[in-house]
Amino acid sequence: MSIVTVQLGQCGNQIGHEVFSAFCSDIRGTHGLCSKKENESYQDSCKERFFCEEESGVPAARAVLVDMEPKVISQTLSMAASSGLWKYNSHSHFCQKQGSGNNWANGYSVHGPRHKEAIMNLVQKEAEKCDRLGGFFTIMSMAGGTGSGLGAFVTQCLRDAFPTSFILNHVIWPYGTGEVIVQNYNSVLTLSHLYQSSDALLVHENDVIHKICAQLMNIKQISFRDVNQVIAHQLGSVFQPTHTAGGGSGYSRNPLGDLMEALVPHPEFRMLGLRNIPQVPETSLPYSTFSWPGLIKHLRQMLIANAQMEEGIDWQVRPPQPGSSMPSTNKPLHFNTSIANLVILRGKDVHSVDLGSFQDPSLYTSWLNPQDAFNAWRTPRAFNKYEKSASLVSNSQFLLKPLDSIVGKAWNMFASKAYLHQYTKFGIQEEDFLDCFTTLEQVISSYTNL
Amino acid sequence: MTQSVVVQVGQCGNQVGCRFWDLALREHAAVNKKGIYDEALSSFFRNVDTRSGDNGPDIDKGKICSLKARALLIDMEEGVVNEILQGPLRDVFDSKQLITDVSGSGNNWAVGHKIYGCQYRENIVEKLRKTAEHCDCLQCFFIIHSMGGGTGSGLGTFVLNLLEEEFPEVYRFVTSVYPSGEDDVITSPYNSVLAMKELNEHADCVLPIENESLFEIVNKIHQMVNSGKLGSTVKPNSLVTSSAGSAKMLQEKPFDAMNNIVANLLLNLTSSARFEGSLNMDLNEISMNLVPFPRLHYLVSSLTPLYTLADVNVPSRRLDQMFSDAFSRDHQLIQADPKHSLYLACALLVRGNVQVSDLRRNIERLKPSLHFVSWNQEGWKTGLCSVPPVGHSHSLLALANNTCVKPTFIELKDRFMKLYKKKAHLHHYLQIDGMEKSCFSEAISSLSDLIEEYNELDATKGGPRIDPSRLKIAV
Numbered sequence A: 001m002s003i004v005t006v007q008l009g010q011c012g013n014q015i016g017h018e019v020f021s022a023f024c025s026d027i028r029g030t031h032g033l034c035s036k037k038e039n040e041s042y043q044d045s046c047k048e049r050f051f052c053e054e055e056s057g058v059p060a061a062r063a064v065l066v067d068m069e070p071k072v073i074s075q076t077l078s079m080a081a082s083s084g085l086w087k088y089n090s091h092s093h094f095c096q097k098q099g100s101g102n103n104w105a106n107g108y109s110v111h112g113p114r115h116k117e118a119i120m121n122l123v124q125k126e127a128e129k130c131d132r133l134g135g136f137f138t139i140m141s142m143a144g145g146t147g148s149g150l151g152a153f154v155t156q157c158l159r160d161a162f163p164t165s166f167i168l169n170h171v172i173w174p175y176g177t178g179e180v181i182v183q184n185y186n187s188v189l190t191l192s193h194l195y196q197s198s199d200a201l202l203v204h205e206n207d208v209i210h211k212i213c214a215q216l217m218n219i220k221q222i223s224f225r226d227v228n229q230v231i232a233h234q235l236g237s238v239f240q241p242t243h244t245a246g247g248g249s250g251y252s253r254n255p256l257g258d259l260m261e262a263l264v265p266h267p268e269f270r271m272l273g274l275r276n277i278p279q280v281p282e283t284s285l286p287y288s289t290f291s292w293p294g295l296i297k298h299l300r301q302m303l304i305a306n307a308q309m310e311e312g313i314d315w316q317v318r319p320p321q322p323g324s325s326m327p328s329t330n331k332p333l334h335f336n337t338s339i340a341n342l343v344i345l346r347g348k349d350v351h352s353v354d355l356g357s358f359q360d361p362s363l364y365t366s367w368l369n370p371q372d373a374f375n376a377w378r379t380p381r382a383f384n385k386y387e388k389s390a391s392l393v394s395n396s397q398f399l400l401k402p403l404d405s406i407v408g409k410a411w412n413m414f415a416s417k418a419y420l421h422q423y424t425k426f427g428i429q430e431e432d433f434l435d436c437f438t439t440l441e442q443v444i445s446s447y448t449n450l
Numbered sequence B: 001m002t003q004s005v006v007v008q009v010g011q012c013g014n015q016v017g018c019r020f021w022d023l024a025l026r027e028h029a030a031v032n033k034k035g036i037y038d039e040a041l042s043s044f045f046r047n048v049d050t051r052s053g054d055n056g057p058d059i060d061k062g063k064i065c066s067l068k069a070r071a072l073l074i075d076m077e078e079g080v081v082n083e084i085l086q087g088p089l090r091d092v093f094d095s096k097q098l099i100t101d102v103s104g105s106g107n108n109w110a111v112g113h114k115i116y117g118c119q120y121r122e123n124i125v126e127k128l129r130k131t132a133e134h135c136d137c138l139q140c141f142f143i144i145h146s147m148g149g150g151t152g153s154g155l156g157t158f159v160l161n162l163l164e165e166e167f168p169e170v171y172r173f174v175t176s177v178y179p180s181g182e183d184d185v186i187t188s189p190y191n192s193v194l195a196m197k198e199l200n201e202h203a204d205c206v207l208p209i210e211n212e213s214l215f216e217i218v219n220k221i222h223q224m225v226n227s228g229k230l231g232s233t234v235k236p237n238s239l240v241t242s243s244a245g246s247a248k249m250l251q252e253k254p255f256d257a258m259n260n261i262v263a264n265l266l267l268n269l270t271s272s273a274r275f276e277g278s279l280n281m282d283l284n285e286i287s288m289n290l291v292p293f294p295r296l297h298y299l300v301s302s303l304t305p306l307y308t309l310a311d312v313n314v315p316s317r318r319l320d321q322m323f324s325d326a327f328s329r330d331h332q333l334i335q336a337d338p339k340h341s342l343y344l345a346c347a348l349l350v351r352g353n354v355q356v357s358d359l360r361r362n363i364e365r366l367k368p369s370l371h372f373v374s375w376n377q378e379g380w381k382t383g384l385c386s387v388p389p390v391g392h393s394h395s396l397l398a399l400a401n402n403t404c405v406k407p408t409f410i411e412l413k414d415r416f417m418k419l420y421k422k423k424a425h426l427h428h429y430l431q432i433d434g435m436e437k438s439c440f441s442e443a444i445s446s447l448s449d450l451i452e453e454y455n456e457l458d459a460t461k462g463g464p465r466i467d468p469s470r471l472k473i474a475v
Helices: A009-028 A036-050 A070-083 A104-129 A145-163 A183-197 A206-216 A224-241 A253-263 A282-287 A294-305 A398-416 A420-424 A429-450 B010-031 B079-086 B109-133 B149-166 B188-202 B209-226 B247-254 B252-272 B284-290 B315-328 B356-367 B403-423 B426-430 B438-457
Strands: A002-008 A063-067 A093-095 A131-141 A166-175 A202-206 A270-278 A340-348 A373-377 A390-398 B003-009 B045-048 B068-069 B071-077 B098-100 B138-146 B171-178 B204-209 B300-304 B344-354 B380-385 B394-402
Touching: A002 A009, A002 A036, A002 A145, A009 A036, A009 A063, A009 A070, A009 A131, A009 A145, A009 A183, A036 B344, A063 A070, A063 A104, A063 A145, A070 A093, A070 B252, A093 A104, A104 A145, A104 A183, A104 A420, A104 B204, A131 A145, A131 A253, A145 A166, A145 A183, A145 B356, A166 A183, A166 A206, A166 A253, A183 A202, A183 A398, A202 A206, A202 A224, A202 A253, A206 A224, A206 B045, A206 B356, A224 A270, A224 A340, A253 A340, A253 A373, A253 A390, A270 A294, A270 A398, A270 A429, A294 A340, A340 B315, A373 B426, A390 A398, A420 A429, B003 B010, B003 B109, B003 B149, B010 B071, B010 B079, B010 B149, B010 B171, B010 B252, B045 B344, B071 B079, B071 B109, B071 B149, B079 B098, B098 B109, B098 B149, B109 B149, B109 B426, B138 B149, B138 B284, B149 B171, B149 B188, B171 B188, B171 B284, B171 B356, B188 B403, B204 B209, B204 B252, B204 B284, B204 B300, B204 B403, B209 B252, B252 B284, B252 B300, B252 B344, B252 B380, B252 B394, B284 B344, B284 B380, B284 B394, B300 B315, B315 B356, B315 B394, B344 B356, B344 B438, B356 B380, B403 B438, B426 B438
Parallel strands: A002 A063, A002 A131, A063 A093, A131 A166, A166 A202, A202 A270, A340 A373, B003 B071, B003 B138, B071 B098, B138 B171, B171 B204, B344 B380
Antiparallel strands: A270 A390, A340 A390, B045 B068, B300 B394, B344 B394
16 A cells, blocks of 8 residues: 655655655665565565656655745755655646745645645645555644645645545654744644644654754764654654554555554544654664663653653653552653554564563553553564664653643743734634634643543 | 845945845855856846847846846935946946936935935836836845935835835835934934834834944954954955955945945845755745734844854854854944843844754853743744855854844934924925924834833843743533
8 A cells, every 4th residue: 555745844845855765775775684575575565655666767756745935845856866766756746936934824824725726636646646545644844834834734635635545644843942933833723723634643853853863873963954864764663564463464555544543542632652762873783782672671661751762761650550540640740641552663583572561551541451552563674774673653641741831832922912913914813823722722631631 | 936126225225235236246156156047046136138238038047148136226316326337236237227316315304205205106116016027926125225314214215115005915124224323414313213103114124233333343353354363364255345455445435344244134134045954044934933013023133253264164162152143242233232131032044054953052052141021932033054155154143033122212212302302404304295293293103102012021021920821621
């Protein structure tokens, strides 16, 4: 099954490029200790999922590039083409001349309706090229104007045009200390709208990835390219082919569907966080060895203690004692309650790894059986030169604090009415803001009371 | 890619404008090695096929034939514009893009605004339309003028009005040179306050500039050059010094160096819109992020470096120094004290090989010493443009919406009231058709309201931080 990616705005396009590059270099890279047959199956599956074979022999990414100004798209197209290993289809992009000015209302209410037909035509064309359409993956930031505003509008259009397809939004949360002054407004507007049309939101926070670059990857002068490459690695670790538990011998044919089934049992809870270990500088890779028990132990504690990376984990945090019926208000502080978790293992000896610790009922809310709340996907094929790699996609309270912080700051600004004239100019009124705040406070409340 | 049009009005406006075009050409020449007319160039220049004369068609792509500035030059006396047309830039200006007269405005806002405005209205609109037609996607008008005289101030603000009427969707950025206390034009307070009302109501963003600041900056450079201080030689081709050698500069053309600084400001402001980078900052984003309330659109600008550093590979320490400099009063283009006032918003546009981690490190470092308004504690807008300015490895432009402009406006109001109370020189204005006393009272009232808005914000400074309570959801 194939996935069509929609890259929106500067961030979406810059990351999208790194993601496809990562896929490409992974399938061309070392396959670790798995069999040649396994490897070929992996490569074919990845190619079918994300690329389209073209006559020239160079695979074309199944992607639509959208931006309201031309500079980033033209850079992205040429960077891909110059790699010689993959490219974007030369027609699958849409851009305008003047950007959205960091204005969500401009992206959503002006650019959206104006360019809906053109953009959806491109999406339709890409969808038709797929033998079987597995769903849509959109990449956007929520701080700016295009990715956020136009992205929210396009997501709605996707939902209307493809009511039975899966839609996963990959959303980048900006640095807490400003990239854009109105980023909190744009974020509130984006998240509340996406919640209506998307199946799930997979979130990456710039602050977190920045820390990984600084402390784990030892990068001195961190650029956006570095951040984007870590994000691409983490996304690749989720979306590259795997075997699902019950899935027979072949690679999973429906990754997005499997993801939704595993992680989103209830429509009120759609925020997914992602953790991937280990992360080491490329130069250190050949000298690093990891053991599965060690990795699993760390990953589990990262889940429980809501740690952002494998260093600095708080080992004191423990799940509540089993047996006692605990109302949520008495749960130990800092403990991260999960609704559902998905662990993805890649590389050497994956089939021998014991994941029982993730099925501990005390990690979860009581709604689902622990067997249903936890899923594992595996493949013996190594990913991106890591002999062993483990990822955790979690529907839990991971994003509760950051979400609360964004809503709080946005509310603070809203109370003073600052910048509102910039939004009302394009048709987003105070009442619209209030609706969005209400939606998100509801989400916050739901996650708090797990 | 979008285009911008520069409208330079009056003596000051045209002199600064002239420096802008010179520096813009040099910047593009340094970046554009192949002589191909590209999108970056098209933001300020047209490419005209002049082989068959000046009225040739525009060439959209391919080799550069003849670059014409997207500009409108307006002055009510001929001296300055004539000088430009005889100087090295004469081929850059389309002869049809000029509007001149002979007698000047006599330092009288009313003459510029009411008399010449009326007289030249159609002519101006027609020429503006022409310039707009040559643009694929016109995003912004830059008006350059001074506030204290008659033409720049009066006719300049008339044009501002026109732009809003005729092109309501296009942004209006105004670079205004404010008169100093010892200005030799006695009526400059009248002219400035009358112009302020127009700026309040019709501009999207105003970048106030004060000659005193420019003069101090130029002096500083002069001192550094002459004292031969280690590690701070001024490169002869840097865009801060003009084409003339720096020693002769101050004697022959004292305003050229000062005007270069303003020209640099405009170049840096538009750099991220013209060139690529990892975090683009377009002109519409500047207005969106820095203007929280419609009338509070006066931005304090500061620019670094003002003189070149000798080495090209500058280690991180020097980079951090650039950020510190941007927040020092020596680098500001108006006399104000942002550090002791309240920031409403701040934008940092960095050019050159600077990455996001450098930006964040410096923001963290500088934040504690700056006071931000309670509802915008992280009010930073940042942009990273990969192309550095000519002769430097990186540069930084800081634009701050800060209540420190209030004292400047209060002073202006005081100077106005001194004259107005005695009705000094009032008759020169009132005798003009269309001018009445109400024009004056409305103007001073507009200025007072503006000052009051800043006062209200200042009152919140340093007080206890009470966050408004959040919405409660029924569980």
